[in-house]
Amino acid sequence: MTWKTSEYSGWGRVHTANSAAARPERATALAAIVEKTPAPAVGMRRSYGDACLNDGGRMIDMSRMDRVLNFDPETGILHVEAGAQIGQILKIFAPKGWLPPVMPGTGFATVGGAIAMDVHGKNHHGAGSFGVHITEITLMTPKGPKVLTPRKNAGLFKATVGGLGQTGPILSARLQLLRAKGDVMIVTERRVEAWDEFLALLDASDATYTVGWIDATARGDQLGRGILEEAETGAGLVTAAKRGKRIPVDAPSFALSPSVVRTFNAAYWRRVPDRGRTVVKPIDDFFFPLDKIHDWNRLYGKSGFHQFQCVVPIDAADSLRAMLERIAGSGLASPLAVLKRMGPGRAGYMSFPMEGYTLAVDFPNKVAATRLISELEAATVEAKGRIYLAKDALSGPDSVRGMYPEFAAWAKVVKSADPGGHYITDLVRRLNLRTA
Amino acid sequence: MSQTWIILGATSTIARSFARLASGRGDGVLLAGRDIDDMAATASDCAARGAPLAEVIAFDARNASSFKAILDQASGIEGTLSIAVFVGSMPTQDEIDADPSLISGTIVDNFTGPAEFLTMIAPLLEARGNGTIAGIGSVAGDRGRLGNYVYGAAKAGFHTYLSGLRNRMGRKGVHVMTVKPGTVDTAMTWGMDKLPFLAQPEKIAADILRGADRQKDTIYTPLIWWPVMTIIRLIPERVFKKLKI
Ligand SMILES: Cc1cc2nc3c(=O)[nH]c(=O)nc-3n(C[C@H](O)[C@H](O)[C@H](O)COP(=O)(O)OP(=O)(O)OC[C@H]3O[C@@H](n4cnc5c(N)ncnc54)[C@H](O)[C@@H]3O)c2cc1C
Ligand SMILES: NC(=O)c1ccc[n+]([C@@H]2O[C@H](COP(=O)([O-])OP(=O)(O)OC[C@H]3O[C@@H](n4cnc5c(N)ncnc54)[C@H](OP(=O)(O)O)[C@@H]3O)[C@@H](O)[C@H]2O)c1
Numbered sequence: 001m002t003w004k005t006s007e008y009s010g011w012g013r014v015h016t017a018n019s020a021a022a023r024p025e026r027a028t029a030l031a032a033i034v035e036k037t038p039a040p041a042v043g044m045r046r047s048y049g050d051a052c053l054n055d056g057g058r059m060i061d062m063s064r065m066d067r068v069l070n071f072d073p074e075t076g077i078l079h080v081e082a083g084a085q086i087g088q089i090l091k092i093f094a095p096k097g098w099l100p101p102v103m104p105g106t107g108f109a110t111v112g113g114a115i116a117m118d119v120h121g122k123n124h125h126g127a128g129s130f131g132v133h134i135t136e137i138t139l140m141t142p143k144g145p146k147v148l149t150p151r152k153n154a155g156l157f158k159a160t161v162g163g164l165g166q167t168g169p170i171l172s173a174r175l176q177l178l179r180a181k182g183d184v185m186i187v188t189e190r191r192v193e194a195w196d197e198f199l200a201l202l203d204a205s206d207a208t209y210t211v212g213w214i215d216a217t218a219r220g221d222q223l224g225r226g227i228l229e230e231a232e233t234g235a236g237l238v239t240a241a242k243r244g245k246r247i248p249v250d251a252p253s254f255a256l257s258p259s260v261v262r263t264f265n266a267a268y269w270r271r272v273p274d275r276g277r278t279v280v281k282p283i284d285d286f287f288f289p290l291d292k293i294h295d296w297n298r299l300y301g302k303s304g305f306h307q308f309q310c311v312v313p314i315d316a317a318d319s320l321r322a323m324l325e326r327i328a329g330s331g332l333a334s335p336l337a338v339l340k341r342m343g344p345g346r347a348g349y350m351s352f353p354m355e356g357y358t359l360a361v362d363f364p365n366k367v368a369a370t371r372l373i374s375e376l377e378a379a380t381v382e383a384k385g386r387i388y389l390a391k392d393a394l395s396g397p398d399s400v401r402g403m404y405p406e407f408a409a410w411a412k413v414v415k416s417a418d419p420g421g422h423y424i425t426d427l428v429r430r431l432n433l434r435t436a
Numbered sequence: 437m438s439q440t441w442i443i444l445g446a447t448s449t450i451a452r453s454f455a456r457l458a459s460g461r462g463d464g465v466l467l468a469g470r471d472i473d474d475m476a477a478t479a480s481d482c483a484a485r486g487a488p489l490a491e492v493i494a495f496d497a498r499n500a501s502s503f504k505a506i507l508d509q510a511s512g513i514e515g516t517l518s519i520a521v522f523v524g525s526m527p528t529q530d531e532i533d534a535d536p537s538l539i540s541g542t543i544v545d546n547f548t549g550p551a552e553f554l555t556m557i558a559p560l561l562e563a564r565g566n567g568t569i570a571g572i573g574s575v576a577g578d579r580g581r582l583g584n585y586v587y588g589a590a591k592a593g594f595h596t597y598l599s600g601l602r603n604r605m606g607r608k609g610v611h612v613m614t615v616k617p618g619t620v621d622t623a624m625t626w627g628m629d630k631l632p633f634l635a636q637p638e639k640i641a642a643d644i645l646r647g648a649d650r651q652k653d654t655i656y657t658p659l660i661w662w663p664v665m666t667i668i669r670l671i672p673e674r675v676f677k678k679l680k681i
Contacts, residue, residue: 002627025449025623026474064449067481081477092484 001033003058011297012048013304014365014393017055017426025064027145027171033060034140034169038422041169043083043110047117048307049393050426051164060169062112068092069172076177077135082112082170087288094183094283099233101133101178105338107288112170117390118162118351120342120358122209122231122287127178128345129353131161136174141417145171150347159413162348164389164428167417182235185209185286190276191269195224195321199357202341208232209286211340215265216324216333216361217258223328224321226339227272231286246294250302256364258331265335300364305334306393308373309360311342311353312385319383320357323376327361332369336362349410352388360391370394389427397432411436438488438515439567440464442506444495444550445523446478447471449622450572453641454520455482461645464489466513468506469523470496489513497523497549498541503556511560518568519557520644521550526587526624539586546590551597558601562608568648569605569612571598575656578616578665582680602653613647614654615640618661633660 003020022039024030033039039058046052053059062083070079076098080089087107089100104119113119118131127133137148137160148157160167188207192198198212207230214226290296297305312320327333337360344355363369373394380387386403387395401407414434421434428434441458443451446467455465459482466489467475467482475492482490493509496502510517525545532538554569561567576584577591595614602612617640619631635658643657656662671679 004627023623023626025452026447026471026477028471028474067477068484069477069480071484 001029001037008045008053008059009304010049010052010393011046012306012365012393013297013300013302014306015050015053015426017050017053019054019057019059021059021061023061023064027065027140030060030065030140030169030171031144035142038142038168038418038420040165040423040425041082041112042165043113044085044108046104046106046109046113047427048391049389050430051117051389052113053426054424055426062110062169065171066110076179077174078177079136079172079174080111081172082110082115084111085109086111086114087284087291089177090284090287093177094180097180097182098177099180099283101176102127102130103287104130105288105290107284107291111173111175112165115161115170115173116163116165118346118348118353119390120353122211122229122340124345124353125205125210125341125343126208128343129162129347129351130175131347131351132345133176133178134161134173134347135176137161138171138173139167140169140171155409155413156417158348159350159410159417160348162346162351163410163414164350164433165425166414166423166428166434168423180233182233183283184234184236185231185281185283186234186278187229187231187281187286188276188278189272190228190230191272191274192224192226192228194222195324198224198226198228198339199317201228202339202357205230205341211338213268214324214337214339214359215269216327216337217262217265217331218269219325219328224324224339225269226337227269233283234280236280249298251299255299255301256334261333261335262331268335300334303365305362305364306369306373307336307360307362307391308376309358309388309391310376310380310385311356311358311388312380312383313354313356316383316385317357319379319385320359323379324359326372326375326379330368330372332363332366332372334362334364336360349406349413350389350404352386352390354386356385358388360388389431392427395431397430400431400433407433438462438464439518440466440489440513440515442466442468442510442517442519444468444497444519444521444553446492447474448522448524449624450617450620450637450640451520451522452478453637454522454644455487456485457638457641457645459483459485459487459490462486462488464513464515465491466506466509467492468495470494495553497545497553500549500552503553506553507557507560510557516567517561517564518570518648519554519561520570520572521554522572523550524572524574524591524624526584529582529584529586532586542586543590543593546587547594547597551594554597554601558605558610561610562605565609567610568651569598569601569610570615570644570648571613572615572617572644573598575616575618575661575665579668579676611648611651613644613652615644615647616654616656616661616665618656618658618664633658633664 065083209231479490576588
């Protein structure tokens with residue numbers, strides 16, 4: 001296998017790494033690599049921080065192993081190679097009336113990445129995380145493929161789902177697709193005036209897909225204002241999504257300055273009429289609104305950006321409100337801010353979701369922002385919540401173990417699956433997750 | 437009418453993209469190559485994307501006895517029958533200099549093996565009176581370069597063969613297209629550095645399919661390689677022999 005040495009970065013472009021990467025295109029090639037030179041697998045590097053990096057080491061780029069291996073139209077069970085992108089699966093199967101069971105906010109995420117982070121989508125409150133819908137995982141081990149299910153090798157299954165790639169490269173998986181009425185979304189958008197109303201609406205929503213955009217610059221009476229989107233799949237005709245645009249260069253630093261963001265957010269909020277409205281959208285427009293602009297991460301300029309995402313239990317909603325107050329007061333937030341109610345569904349020891357409210361906010365990579373994020377992290381710990389490792393680039397070894405109560409069980413299984421530490425990534429090293 | 441592609445060298449990165457794209461619009465694919473397991477995975481993928489026929493068959497350019505079975509299967513395929521040849525191998529010039537016996541294998545993989553197969557199947561296509569033969573050559577075949585002139589020579593031979601085949605088959609309604617890709621991001625080039633205008637295999641696949649639909653004779657893909665190679669071909673040999681490009 002040939003190794004290509006390059007500089008890589010996560011989606012936030014804050015951390016970079018020099019690695020030698022292999023890019024197998026078939027199972028036998030992957031098997032040969034894992035046998036001789038086991039290394040962490042990566043998908044499309046849509047993790048924000050350093051989960052997808054291994055500075056000074058090797059990586060296995062799984063993006064070319066992306067084929068549909070089998071689909072049973074009776075049961076909706078899809079067997080697919082781990083490098084397949086969620087958006088591609090959507091594109092192939094939505095016209096046949098089936099959807100990926102859980103879709104993160106980008107269609108570029110791969111099945112392997114979605115398992116390793118046990119990702120959640122806009123239907124988390126009802127459907128649970130991605131891993132809940134996985135019926136089988138095939139890991140590539142130095143001794144060859146190994147099949148895991150929630151019953152067979154159950155410990156390894158739970159350590160692999162949400163397991164940050166630490167049990168080794170996932171070759172393929174079987175997932176239960178969801179029946180859909182058609183390939184458009186019927187979306188009801190509602191303006192929300194303030195925080196308490198937002199939580200009440202989220203609590204009361206019985207829509208299959210729910211997400212809240214929040215104006216993280218609004219303060220005082222308007223704190224927590226935003227737009228609630230509730231959606232169902234539907235059948236009917238709309239024009240296809242346009243082709244992707246690219247951000248050609250790194251944006252100058254004023255592009256997302258506080259006054260620009262405040263003005264933008266106010267306009268974005270008012271765009272939805274007072275009484276609300278119902279619109280029909282192409283399915284990928286609803287699930288992957290940002291994917292149409294390729295490389296939008298370059299809008300933040302060369303120094304990159306962070307996303308802070310935490311989840312707190314229902315009864316800690318006030319702490320989350322206090323966190324939002326702090327964010328709004330800082331004037332540092334970008335327009336990208338999301339509030340959602342999560343259900344209890346999760347499938348791995350280290351899965352992020354818990355029943356509660358999750359808040360995600362982007363910040364440009366500035367000293368003031370990194371300081372704010374560490375305060376927010378401390379507040380999360382206090383609220384008995386946790387931060388999402390798919391987004392994290394700043395945390396240290398101390399707090400993460402405490403946030404993930406099944407950490408010890410995970411670490412034990414991982415240690416026996418990878419005693420040599422071959423699958424350690426920069427994130428795992430930074431958070432010191434592999435030492436006892 | 438429905439079209440079915442016999443894809444030779446179906447495990448190639450570009451071939452996989454091509455098979456998917458053709459499947460997505462409803463064409464059938466018969467995948468021919470050496471790695472049956474891997475082709476079976478591609479066949480499943482093609483079927484999921486909409487190919488009405490997605491099957492695999494053994495093909496080794498270095499073993500002409502593998503050709504007959506493909507011919508047999510081809511004669512049973514209904515609708516328009518087309519062929520796309522992706523077979524190729526590119527040992528580095530250094531490897532070849534160290535072991536000149538690699539030359540004959542390189543010539544077989546890139547030129548004589550596919551040419552022998554195409555010559556065998558030509559009467560079948562002529563009798564049907566339609567279809568396309570797309571042969572993947574390379575810009576490397578346009579001029580002998582310091583870095584890979586054995587591979588280039590094999591591709592040049594294939595280009596000339598295709599040109600003659602076009603001359604013959606066109607008279608019977610069968611279209612022959614020569615495809616000259618520039619540098620493409622595939623298993624063949626992974627790890628090589630400083631590749632100019634590196635294209636994704638999906639782009640090459642789309643250009644091949646469009647070229648076939650429009651009955652082009654020769655295409656450069658991506659198109660930028662047409663002016664580039666036009667200039668390179670015009671450089672006098674007396675100057676070219678001193679260049680390192
Ligand atoms: C715009 C945007 C929106 C997002 N929205 C959401 C959201 O709504 N919900 C959510 O949960 N997440 C969200 N994310 C995060 C994203 O879904 C996760 O980071 C996901 O893991 C990315 O997948 P990837 O294939 O790019 O994986 P990478 O970032 O390449 O890798 C992530 C992890 O998975 C491991 N991994 C990848 N492939 C394999 C494999 N084949 N075998 C073993 N391990 C593997 C890697 O080692 C690494 O630890 C979003 C990200 C972006 C950029
Ligand atoms: N990549 C580029 O930059 C580039 C540029 C110009 C032209 N091309 C041409 O494009 C075509 C496809 O190449 P690629 O880039 O997709 O690379 P690739 O993935 O390495 O494909 C080469 C293919 O040729 C097959 N092959 C080699 N010898 C064979 C034989 N004796 N019998 C049967 N099959 C054989 C290989 O099969 P196995 O899997 O069995 O080994 C493989 O499928 C080649 O003709 C190449 O020369 C490529």
